[in-house]
Amino acid sequence: MSAFIDPYSVGGKTPEIAEHAAVLVIGAGDTGMAAAIDAARSGTRTVLIDEHPLDPSLFGLDVPFHFGQRANGSVQNQGRALDQIARSRSRLDEAFEAGVDVRLGVTAWAGFVNGPTAHGLPKPVIALADLNRSWLMSFDKLIVAAGRRDLGFAFPGWELPGVMGAAALHALIHRYHAFAGRRILVLGGGRLGFGTALDARREGFDVAAIVEAAPAFSAPKDMIEAAETAGIALHAASTIARAEGSAAGIGRAHVVALDDALAPIAGSERTIDCDTICLALGAVPNIELLDQLGCKLTYRANQGGHVPLLTPDGKTSLQGVFAIGDCAGIASDEDGPQRLQTWTRAALAVGGLDVAVCQCEEVTRRDLLEVRPPRYLDRDSAGLRARNLQTLLADGPVNQDQIKRLTRAGMGTCQGRRCREQVTALLALAGGIAPEAVPLPSYRAPLRPLPLSVLRDGHEHPGMRSGWDVWFGIDGQFDPYWTIER
Known part of the structure; x- marks a missing residue:
């Protein structure tokens, strides 16, 4: 008896894999480099990719960092940006001499491996893209050194140009030499906040103040003393009420x-002149690619939150996939x-509920807690008025994916990078x-916004083109309903 082969199945119709690397390293920071x-010196063909210099459009979308429209026009010059990025990589010459195939300005936007819902890949692959095209690269070993990203924090006025993250500020100052601000207010009194302020001060920028919601600063004593010596105003047990x-x-x-009780003290408000507000409350490991690949994760508060579950030598739960550097966990003595919970409680007391947490989709704290649908839908039906977070909690554990689908929080162009942890804090x-x-909410490809122009040359397998208008041979599946006889 011969086996029946469904002609509409995707089996055997895999996309073209353009390249193969024995070792593929994602991220050209210190650990990735x-x-x-080391891999190249062992005689292994090694490819190293890094998304910097970024596509200029990503600066406006706050991807991968929260740039807050504080990059100057020089980032539009790809030649200059490439030169600046190359200069900022101290071991780049050493990598070339070792035989590393270094590719800057290349983004890893997805990863695909065989699993419960996919069986047809000859090898695991990473989807890559530059400014002009997209392609697949298979690998024997994958080392993810994707680094960290900024932790977002909402307050009235945080949508104005000039509110940005600490990692973005560091990148604009040191990688691109393209920071457009002059006078900075830093939110966050830990090691990150003081380190960011002192670094900006050394680079010639004016730092107006460091603000911390907790009763005391958690930064090391020597950093606090250095900030005082530099003339930076320090405000503990304080928070930002609004920006104008x-x-x-x-x-x-x-x-x-x-x-x-983290409530505002009447008559204590002070005004601080600044053109930039830097969010330095904390950093988050970039685990999107690892999670999308299917690596097991765990939660460690003192390492930034969700991190990959690793063996001592950096192996993830997937064969041949490793994680190193900040994406594997940010070493910190702070929770x-x-x-963020402390800052969020203060923000609720000072700014109230009608502050947009998700800027892309204009979802406020009230929208989240009342589980209100997007503004373009009918919000006033009896069924929707009867539903809120407490009614959802009565049905079972709170789930951020459920909230995302009901309110659209986290579904915008920044792909949740500014709001994801804030939504978690509010729900908690x-x-x-x-x-x-x-x-943790789910991630889907592409993990970076991509213009359609880079995907236009990615043709499907010829077998996928025939019968594209049916699914598993169901005739009429895509016929308009008004043409179907009833």
Whole structure:
């Protein structure tokens, strides 16, 4: 008896794999560069990719960092940007000499491996893209050194140009030499906040103040003393009430002192002139690619939150896939998620509920807690008015994917990078649970926004083109309903 082969199945119709690398390293920071050099020196063909210099359009979309429209026009010059990035990589010459195939300005936007729902790949592959095209590269070993990203924090006025993240500020100052601000207010009184402020001060920028919601700064004593010596104002037990400015950007910030219950103290408001507000509350490991590949994750508050589950030598749960550097966990003596909880409680007391947490989709704290649908839908039906976060909690554990689908929080062009952890913090506070009890929302390809122009040459297998208008041979599946006889 011969086996029946469904002509509409995807089996045997795999896309073209353009290249293969024995070792593929994603991320050309210090750890990724070191790993690539070591691999190449062992005689292994090694490819090292890094997404910098970025497609200029990504600066406006706040991907991969929260740039807050504080990059100057020089980032539009790809030649200059490439030169600046090359200069910022101290071991780049060493990598070339070791035989590493270095590719800058190349993004890893997805990864595909065989698993419960896919069986046809001859090898695991990473989907890559540059400014002009997209292609697949298979590998024997994958080393992910994707680094960290900024932790977002909402307050009235945070949508104005000039509100940005610490990692973005560091990149604009040191990688691109393209920071457009002059006077900075830093939010976050830990090691990251003080380190960011002192670094900006050394580079010649004016740092107006460092603000911390907790009663005391958690940065090391020597960093606090250095900030005081540099003339930076320090405000502990305080938070930002709002930022003001114009379409051109931030002009000033209003800061209030907090009591022991994290409530604003009447009459304590002060105004600080600044053109940039830097969010330095914490950093988050870039685990999107690892998660999308299917690597097992765990939650470690003192390493930035969700991190890949690793063996001592950096192996993930997937064969041949490793994680190193900050994407494997950010070494810290601080509990970043708990710090965000403190700031969120203060923000609720000072700024209230009608502040947009998800800028892309204009979803406010109230929208999240009341589980309100997007504004373009009917919000006033009896069924929707009867539903809120508490009714969802009564049905089972709170789930961020469920909230995302109901409110669209996290579904915008930044792909949740500015709001994901804030949504977790709000759900945890409202539900009376720890942040780690809120499941991580899912990621889907592409993990970076891609223009359609880079995908236009990716043709399907010829077998996929025949019968494209039916699914598993179901005739009429895509016929308009008004043409179907009833």
